Amino acid sequence: MSDFQEERKNLKTDFRFDRLKNAVEQAGGNAQVAGASGIAVSTLSSYMNGAEWKLGVxxxxxxxCNVSISWLLFGIELADASILPKEKEEAAQQDAANIDCYDEEASAGFGRLGADAPKPQKIAISRxxxxxxxxxxxxxxxxxxxGDSMEPTLKAGDRLLLNTAPSHFLNGITVFVSSGQLMxxxxxxxxxxTVRIIADNDRYPTEEADISRFRWGEPDGGDAITIIGRVAYRLQAMS
Structure with missing residues:
Protein backbone atom coordinates (compact mmCIF):
# COMPACT_ATOMS: atom_id res chain seq x y z
CA MET A 1 0.00 0.00 0.00
CA SER A 2 1.35 3.42 -0.93
CA ASP A 3 1.84 6.25 1.57
CA PHE A 4 -0.94 8.13 -0.23
CA GLN A 5 -3.41 5.25 0.19
CA GLU A 6 -2.50 4.92 3.86
CA GLU A 7 -2.99 8.63 4.33
CA ARG A 8 -6.45 8.48 2.72
CA LYS A 9 -7.43 5.52 4.92
CA ASN A 10 -6.35 7.34 8.08
CA LEU A 11 -8.20 10.47 6.98
CA LYS A 12 -11.47 8.54 6.64
CA THR A 13 -10.91 6.88 10.02
CA ASP A 14 -10.35 10.24 11.66
CA PHE A 15 -13.63 11.53 10.24
CA ARG A 16 -15.44 8.50 11.67
CA PHE A 17 -13.98 9.08 15.12
CA ASP A 18 -14.76 12.78 14.92
CA ARG A 19 -18.41 12.02 14.18
CA LEU A 20 -18.55 9.65 17.14
CA LYS A 21 -16.99 12.18 19.49
CA ASN A 22 -19.38 14.89 18.37
CA ALA A 23 -22.39 12.59 18.69
CA VAL A 24 -21.40 11.49 22.19
CA GLU A 25 -20.85 15.07 23.27
CA GLN A 26 -24.25 16.13 21.90
CA ALA A 27 -25.90 13.18 23.67
CA GLY A 28 -24.57 14.16 27.11
CA GLY A 29 -21.11 12.66 27.34
CA ASN A 30 -19.43 9.28 27.79
CA ALA A 31 -21.26 8.17 30.93
CA GLN A 32 -24.68 9.11 29.56
CA VAL A 33 -24.15 7.32 26.23
CA ALA A 34 -22.53 4.27 27.83
CA GLY A 35 -25.46 3.87 30.20
CA ALA A 36 -28.05 4.35 27.43
CA SER A 37 -26.35 1.90 25.09
CA GLY A 38 -25.56 -0.70 27.75
CA ILE A 39 -21.83 -0.81 27.10
CA ALA A 40 -18.90 -0.04 29.38
CA VAL A 41 -17.52 3.48 29.50
CA SER A 42 -14.07 2.01 28.75
CA THR A 43 -15.43 0.38 25.58
CA LEU A 44 -16.96 3.62 24.41
CA SER A 45 -13.72 5.48 25.14
CA SER A 46 -11.74 2.93 23.16
CA TYR A 47 -14.12 3.33 20.21
CA MET A 48 -13.55 7.07 20.33
CA ASN A 49 -9.78 6.64 20.44
CA GLY A 50 -9.04 4.28 17.59
CA ALA A 51 -10.21 0.80 18.61
CA GLU A 52 -11.74 -1.46 15.97
CA TRP A 53 -15.51 -1.07 15.79
CA LYS A 54 -18.00 -3.92 15.91
CA LEU A 55 -21.19 -3.22 14.01
CA GLY A 56 -23.53 -4.39 16.76
CA VAL A 57 -21.87 -2.21 19.38
CA CYS A 65 -26.77 9.18 20.50
CA ASN A 66 -29.97 9.41 18.43
CA VAL A 67 -28.08 9.37 15.13
CA SER A 68 -28.20 6.88 12.26
CA ILE A 69 -25.59 4.14 12.00
CA SER A 70 -25.05 5.08 8.34
CA TRP A 71 -24.13 8.61 9.36
CA LEU A 72 -21.86 7.37 12.15
CA LEU A 73 -20.02 4.95 9.86
CA PHE A 74 -19.95 6.78 6.55
CA GLY A 75 -21.09 10.39 7.06
CA ILE A 76 -23.81 12.32 5.24
CA GLU A 77 -24.16 15.73 3.63
CA LEU A 78 -23.43 18.59 5.99
CA ALA A 79 -26.92 20.02 5.48
CA ASP A 80 -28.39 16.83 6.92
CA ALA A 81 -25.74 16.02 9.51
CA SER A 82 -27.48 17.90 12.31
CA ILE A 83 -30.88 16.31 11.67
CA LEU A 84 -31.58 13.48 14.09
CA PRO A 85 -33.69 10.47 13.03
CA LYS A 86 -36.69 11.64 15.07
CA GLU A 87 -36.46 15.07 13.54
CA LYS A 88 -36.17 13.54 10.09
CA GLU A 89 -39.33 11.55 10.73
CA GLU A 90 -41.15 14.67 11.89
CA ALA A 91 -39.92 16.57 8.83
CA ALA A 92 -41.14 13.76 6.57
CA GLN A 93 -44.56 13.83 8.25
CA GLN A 94 -44.79 17.58 7.77
CA ASP A 95 -43.94 17.14 4.07
CA ALA A 96 -46.58 14.45 3.58
CA ALA A 97 -50.04 15.33 2.27
CA ASN A 98 -52.87 12.81 2.62
CA ILE A 99 -54.80 12.62 -0.64
CA ASP A 100 -57.84 10.56 -1.63
CA CYS A 101 -57.01 7.39 -3.57
CA TYR A 102 -59.94 5.63 -5.24
CA ASP A 103 -60.06 1.96 -6.16
CA GLU A 104 -62.52 3.18 -8.75
CA GLU A 105 -61.16 2.71 -12.27
CA ALA A 106 -61.52 5.41 -14.92
CA SER A 107 -62.18 3.41 -18.03
CA ALA A 108 -60.02 4.18 -21.01
CA GLY A 109 -62.33 1.99 -23.09
CA PHE A 110 -66.05 2.53 -23.48
CA GLY A 111 -66.53 3.26 -19.79
CA ARG A 112 -67.45 1.34 -16.70
CA LEU A 113 -70.27 1.94 -14.29
CA GLY A 114 -68.72 3.22 -11.06
CA ALA A 115 -70.00 2.41 -7.59
CA ASP A 116 -72.27 5.02 -6.05
CA ALA A 117 -70.36 7.41 -3.76
CA PRO A 118 -67.10 5.43 -3.78
CA LYS A 119 -65.13 5.55 -0.55
CA PRO A 120 -61.53 6.69 -0.99
CA GLN A 121 -58.52 5.55 0.95
CA LYS A 122 -55.97 8.06 2.19
CA ILE A 123 -52.40 7.82 0.95
CA ALA A 124 -49.46 10.03 1.87
CA ILE A 125 -47.57 11.84 -0.86
CA SER A 126 -44.84 14.45 -0.71
CA ARG A 127 -46.06 18.05 -0.67
CA GLY A 147 -59.08 -0.28 -20.77
CA ASP A 148 -56.92 0.58 -23.74
CA SER A 149 -58.51 3.45 -25.66
CA MET A 150 -55.92 5.95 -24.37
CA GLU A 151 -52.93 3.85 -25.35
CA PRO A 152 -50.11 4.53 -25.84
CA THR A 153 -50.54 7.63 -23.65
CA LEU A 154 -52.20 5.77 -20.78
CA LYS A 155 -52.24 2.05 -20.13
CA ALA A 156 -54.50 -0.15 -18.04
CA GLY A 157 -53.31 -0.17 -14.45
CA ASP A 158 -51.67 3.26 -14.59
CA ARG A 159 -52.32 5.42 -11.55
CA LEU A 160 -53.34 8.98 -12.30
CA LEU A 161 -52.91 12.10 -10.22
CA LEU A 162 -55.80 14.44 -10.96
CA ASN A 163 -56.11 18.16 -10.38
CA THR A 164 -59.73 18.63 -9.30
CA ALA A 165 -59.57 22.43 -9.07
CA PRO A 166 -62.30 23.81 -11.39
CA SER A 167 -61.03 25.44 -14.56
CA HIS A 168 -62.61 27.25 -17.51
CA PHE A 169 -60.40 25.32 -19.91
CA LEU A 170 -61.90 22.13 -21.32
CA ASN A 171 -58.79 20.71 -22.91
CA GLY A 172 -56.26 18.00 -22.20
CA ILE A 173 -56.65 14.52 -20.76
CA THR A 174 -59.59 14.63 -18.39
CA VAL A 175 -61.52 12.28 -16.11
CA PHE A 176 -65.28 12.80 -16.20
CA VAL A 177 -68.60 11.09 -15.56
CA SER A 178 -71.09 10.73 -18.39
CA SER A 179 -74.32 8.72 -18.08
CA GLY A 180 -73.00 7.11 -14.90
CA GLN A 181 -69.73 6.04 -16.52
CA LEU A 182 -66.36 7.14 -15.16
CA MET A 183 -64.09 7.79 -18.13
CA THR A 194 -68.73 21.72 -29.00
CA VAL A 195 -66.07 19.60 -27.33
CA ARG A 196 -64.44 16.65 -29.05
CA ILE A 197 -63.99 13.60 -26.82
CA ILE A 198 -60.94 11.85 -28.21
CA ALA A 199 -59.42 8.42 -27.62
CA ASP A 200 -55.69 8.36 -28.34
CA ASN A 201 -56.06 4.81 -29.62
CA ASP A 202 -57.40 5.24 -33.17
CA ARG A 203 -59.42 2.03 -32.90
CA TYR A 204 -61.92 4.00 -30.84
CA PRO A 205 -64.20 6.63 -32.35
CA THR A 206 -64.07 10.32 -31.49
CA GLU A 207 -67.29 11.69 -30.03
CA GLU A 208 -68.55 15.24 -29.76
CA ALA A 209 -70.77 16.97 -27.20
CA ASP A 210 -72.14 20.46 -26.76
CA ILE A 211 -69.98 22.52 -24.44
CA SER A 212 -73.04 23.42 -22.35
CA ARG A 213 -73.18 19.83 -21.10
CA PHE A 214 -69.82 20.07 -19.32
CA ARG A 215 -69.46 21.21 -15.74
CA TRP A 216 -67.29 20.66 -12.67
CA GLY A 217 -68.60 19.15 -9.47
CA GLU A 218 -70.32 16.08 -8.15
CA PRO A 219 -72.11 13.86 -10.68
CA ASP A 220 -75.89 14.10 -10.39
CA GLY A 221 -77.08 12.12 -13.40
CA GLY A 222 -79.06 13.59 -16.25
CA ASP A 223 -77.44 14.84 -19.42
CA ALA A 224 -74.53 16.62 -17.74
CA ILE A 225 -70.93 15.56 -18.32
CA THR A 226 -69.32 16.13 -14.94
CA ILE A 227 -65.59 16.74 -14.88
CA ILE A 228 -63.78 15.15 -11.96
CA GLY A 229 -60.32 16.47 -12.77
CA ARG A 230 -57.58 16.94 -15.32
CA VAL A 231 -54.79 14.37 -15.48
CA ALA A 232 -51.61 16.00 -14.23
CA TYR A 233 -49.33 13.00 -13.77
CA ARG A 234 -49.20 9.29 -14.54
CA LEU A 235 -47.62 6.61 -12.34
CA GLN A 236 -46.81 3.62 -14.50
CA ALA A 237 -45.59 0.20 -13.45
CA MET A 238 -42.38 -0.88 -15.18
CA SER A 239 -43.25 -4.57 -15.23
Missing part, protein backbone atom coordinates in the same frame (compact mmCIF):
# COMPACT_ATOMS: atom_id res chain seq x y z
CA UNK A 58 -21.62 0.77 17.02
CA UNK A 59 -25.34 0.44 16.29
CA UNK A 60 -26.15 0.59 20.01
CA UNK A 61 -24.00 3.68 20.36
CA UNK A 62 -25.69 5.32 17.38
CA UNK A 63 -29.12 4.64 18.88
CA UNK A 64 -28.03 6.03 22.24
CA UNK A 128 -42.85 19.02 -2.43
CA UNK A 129 -43.62 16.61 -5.27
CA UNK A 130 -47.14 17.99 -5.57
CA UNK A 131 -45.76 21.52 -5.58
CA UNK A 132 -43.26 20.60 -8.30
CA UNK A 133 -46.14 19.20 -10.36
CA UNK A 134 -48.22 22.33 -9.79
CA UNK A 135 -50.84 20.43 -7.81
CA UNK A 136 -52.59 21.84 -4.72
CA UNK A 137 -52.78 19.06 -2.12
CA UNK A 138 -56.46 19.73 -1.32
CA UNK A 139 -57.35 19.46 -5.02
CA UNK A 140 -55.44 16.26 -5.80
CA UNK A 141 -56.82 12.73 -5.98
CA UNK A 142 -55.57 9.45 -7.41
CA UNK A 143 -57.35 6.73 -9.36
CA UNK A 144 -56.56 3.89 -11.75
CA UNK A 145 -56.93 3.47 -15.52
CA UNK A 146 -58.81 0.55 -17.08
CA UNK A 184 -60.74 9.27 -19.09
CA UNK A 185 -60.40 10.88 -22.51
CA UNK A 186 -58.73 13.80 -24.24
CA UNK A 187 -61.00 16.86 -24.54
CA UNK A 188 -60.62 19.41 -27.35
CA UNK A 189 -63.03 22.37 -27.66
CA UNK A 190 -64.06 23.44 -31.16
CA UNK A 191 -64.90 26.86 -32.60
CA UNK A 192 -68.52 25.78 -33.07
CA UNK A 193 -69.22 25.44 -29.34
Missing amino acids: ATKIAEA KLLHDLGLPAHHTIMLKVA VKRLAPTASG
